Amino acid sequence: MNLSALDHIVKNNPELIDENVPAKADSAATLGVAKLVLGNGGNVDALTDKQRFHFDTYILPLIENVECDGVFGPDMENGEDGCVGSGRIDDEDLEGCYIMDEMLCQECQHVNHKMQED
Structure with a gap:
């Protein structure tokens, strides 16, 4: 669980x-x-059972095992998610993704920055 990402979400x-x-x-x-x-x-x-339900269902998906949006976005026609990497954001990068409002894994971040340089 990424408490720094949760703290950022709650405060910002x-x-x-x-x-x-x-x-x-x-x-x-x-x-x-x-x-x-x-x-x-x-x-x-x-946590009580009700609180734990709220945590597991609505909070945990925002701070653990978070999906990458994919640098190219989802391709609904082919069923691809648009991610060029692992499909998940590394825990150590998650808070930064929320700060930058850019939910990309390391590989997609790298491709995105390369595309912006060109």
């Missing part, structure tokens, strides 16, 4: 959590769970 872009919560669920509660997890240093053992 809580809308990401709102967007990840379906309309029928309580996004304010989910944001509260995110803050609680941060306050507990990432310890999720103290």
Whole structure:
């Protein structure tokens, strides 16, 4: 779990959590769970079952095993994701991706920067 990425989301872009919560669920509660997890240093053992559901379902996908958007974007016709790398953003790069608002793995970042240089 990437606590620095979660901290960035909570402080700078809580809308990401709102967007990840379906309309029928309580996004304010989910944001509260995110803050609680941060306050507990990432310890999720103290969460109630309902809180754990919010964490596992709506928060964890934003901070663990996050998919790369792909430098070329998805190709729906061929079913390809557009990623030239692993398809996942490395944990150490995740917070930077949120800061730059560019959800790309290292390989796609490299290709993107090369394309911008040309």
